[in-house]
Amino acid sequence: xxxxxxxxxxxxxxxxxxxxxxxxxxxxxxxxxxxxxxxxxxxxxxxxxxxxxxxxxxxxxxxxxxxxxxxxxxxxxxxxxxxxxxxxxxxxxxxxxxxxxxxxxxxxxxxxxxxxxxxxxxxxxxxxxxxxxxxxxxxxxxxxxxxxxxxxxxxxxxxxxxxxxxxxxxxxxxxxxxxxxxxxxxxxx
Numbered sequence: 001x002x003x004x005x006x007x008x009x010x011x012x013x014x015x016x017x018x019x020x021x022x023x024x025x026x027x028x029x030x031x032x033x034x035x036x037x038x039x040x041x042x043x044x045x046x047x048x049x050x051x052x053x054x055x056x057x058x059x060x061x062x063x064x065x066x067x068x069x070x071x072x073x074x075x076x077x078x079x080x081x082x083x084x085x086x087x088x089x090x091x092x093x094x095x096x097x098x099x100x101x102x103x104x105x106x107x108x109x110x111x112x113x114x115x116x117x118x119x120x121x122x123x124x125x126x127x128x129x130x131x132x133x134x135x136x137x138x139x140x141x142x143x144x145x146x147x148x149x150x151x152x153x154x155x156x157x158x159x160x161x162x163x164x165x166x167x168x169x170x171x172x173x174x175x176x177x178x179x180x181x182x183x184x185x186x187x188x189x
Contacts (some may be wrong), residue, residue: 035123037065040072040110042117047107050124052079052099057127060106061171063092063178067118073109078102092175121178 040046052058064070074093076085079102085095089112097104110118 032126032129033123035121037119037121040108040118040120042113042115043111045107045109045111047105049103049105050126051103052101052126053129054099054101056099056129057096057125058099058104059094059096059125059127060122061092061094061125061175062108062120062122063175065119065121065178065181067110068113068116070118072118072120073107073112075105075107075109077105077107079104123174 038046050058060076062072062074064072069089070091071089072091074085074087074090075083076095076097077083078097079100084097085093087093108118108120108122110116
């Protein structure tokens with residue numbers, strides 16, 4: 001008697017949303033985010049390739065977390081081999097390009113250093129990937145319960161433009177945490 005049923009907030013919002021919003025859930029523009037951290041030895045260069053469809057968005061964010069000078073050379077090239085970005089001895093950067101069909105190459109170059117290896121973090125944010133993103137996100141059909149509801153709610157809110165400030169806040173928070181971790185790795189002067 002007097003028992004209350006507590007629903008997770010995301011479930012409450014999903015139930016409270018008008019049903020006319022739900023059919024559009026499958027029609028949202030897919031987005032993929034991936035991040036990587038790797039060690040680049042002194043005198044070495046490491047290149048990565050990302051296949052992209054026409055008129056998608058490729059955003060690359062990188063930061064040198066550890067290593068003398070906290071600097072790296074960065075190169076981003078189009079599928080035709082045209083240099084889109086070339087930066088020398090930078091500790092971090094953010095670059096976004098609207099894509100053509102093909103494989104984009106981005107390289108981190110530590111050949112200028114003869115002694116110090118570098119620890120590099122980078123994140124790829126791929127927007128408007130169409131069917132490719134859908135194929136890569138098919139794993140979501142195996143998720144049940146509140147996890148799925150949270151993902152659907154996030155898709156709905158993002159489509160409504162309500163998560164744009166939150167996404168920016170999340171990126172800023174991630175960069176702040178990376179900077180803090182970098183400072184913890186460095187010995188005090």
